[in-house]
Amino acid sequence: MQQLESWLSRLTGGDATLTLVLQVFVVVTVVVVGNFLLRRLLDRLAARTAQTANPWDTALVQAARRPLPLLAWIVGLAFAARIVQSEADAPLFEAISPVRTIGVIGCLTWFLVRVIGNMQEALLQRQITRGETVDRTTVDAIGKLLRVSVLITAVLVGLQSLGFSISGVLAFGGIGGIAVGFAAKDLLANFFGGLMVYLDRPFAVGEWIRSPEKEIEGTVEEIGWRLTRIRTFDKRPLYVPNAVFTQITVENPSRMSHRRIKEHVGVRYGDMAVVAAIVTDIKAMLRGHPDIEQSQTMIVNVDAFGASSVDILIYTFTRTTVWVEYHEIKQDVLLKIAGIVTAHGAEIALPTRTVHLAAGEMEPSAPPALLPAPAFR
Structure with a gap:
């Protein structure tokens, strides 16, 4: 130089x-x-x-x-x-x-x-x-923690380079943290709520969740430090503060192992003679169905005598958990059940009501006497 x-x-x-x-x-x-x-x-x-x-x-x-x-x-x-x-x-x-x-x-x-x-x-x-x-939730959590660590370290190094005492700054932060905690109570609650979501992992990005207590249902798109963005099934974004998840019950249908089919099929009382055969054939059909999980509970029995039908309970589980595939399998099972009922000469019952009248009540009653027509002037 x-x-x-x-x-x-x-x-x-x-x-x-x-x-x-x-x-x-x-x-x-x-x-x-x-x-x-x-x-x-x-x-x-x-x-x-x-x-x-x-x-x-x-x-x-x-x-x-x-x-x-x-x-x-x-x-x-x-x-x-x-x-x-x-x-x-x-x-x-x-x-x-x-x-x-x-x-x-x-x-x-x-x-x-x-x-x-x-x-x-x-x-x-x-x-x-x-x-x-792809565990996007864990990757996002680690990335956010690393970025926060870098930013905090940069601020402390910058203050030290400018001549500020780090110990004094930290001491001031400890004293001022009490006031900040009271002033930003909701913000801190959401922050720790997001931290609990990352640690407990009740749901992850891309999963379908719902809350029986709140009107919350949809697919998780992002888990932030303050808010979680959920896309509802009608494609509207739903922003839920993370503190809410520490106070409600969250159901995660995406992690179900199987999907359940639970239906009642009503047969007419006039077909009582073939009800046992219908039950046997339905159970055999389910045992041989490739999309029905055989290791899970399977129930095919007469469940109740209804008001107008003999009710047969069909209780079983599908192998798939995909919503669309489940409905295809369920449709196939119900149509095969209808075919079994028809093959035995029976019919699926409709809501009917039978009225029994005594013999005397069947005679027609005498017509009422006719009144004279009024005279007009």
Whole structure:
């Protein structure tokens, strides 16, 4: 640097102002050229890593494409400002060092946050490519914890670099945490509610949940630190504060092992003679059905004498838990049951009512006497 100053001084004939301008010009030119070359290098690295099978290299290069050029500008401009500060004693230039420090810490924090996000997406994409089960909830939780850790560390390092005492800041945070806790009670309740959801894992992203106590039902799209976004079956977004999940019962139908078929089939009382044969054939049909789980409870029995039918209970489970496939199987089972009933010459009962009258009540009663027509004047 001293050789550059002496060379510029001889070039300008000892003019201090002109020497200062040339020094700043040289520094800015070097920063511009270096930034251009750095961008070209990062673009070339990004194109090369995109062709490889290693997603981690791509995550690092993509994360550095924006923060690294900005870091070069911050360092270069701070260096140019220090050159001007050596000749001018303006108080404004005293902020150069803190601004540079905050800028460097900010760029590094930005880079780390981008690395975490890119690696999170790369991990999910890698699981999908390999056909593995994607645990998006766990990946999102770890990513959020890492980002929060990076941000907190960056704030503490920045305060320490600016001359603040970390122990004093932490002590103030402990004292002020009580006041903040009372002021942000609901916010903290939602935060810890989200933390409990991540730890207990009653549901995950992509699963169907419902609450018997609240009008909450749909597919989980995102589990945030304050809110959980649920897409209802009529495609409306539902935003539920996480604190609600610590106070209600949540049902997770996505984790059911089988789906249940529970139906009553009514046969006419006039077909009582073939009811036992119908029950036997229905049970045999279910035993041989490829989509019915044989290891689960299966009940086919006369359940009750109804008001107008003999009710047969059909209780069994399907192998699939997919909603659409379940209804296809259930339709097939019900149609086969109807065929069995018809094959035995019986009929599925309709709601009917029989009225028994005594013999004397069947005789027609005498017609009422006719009254004379009124006379009109």
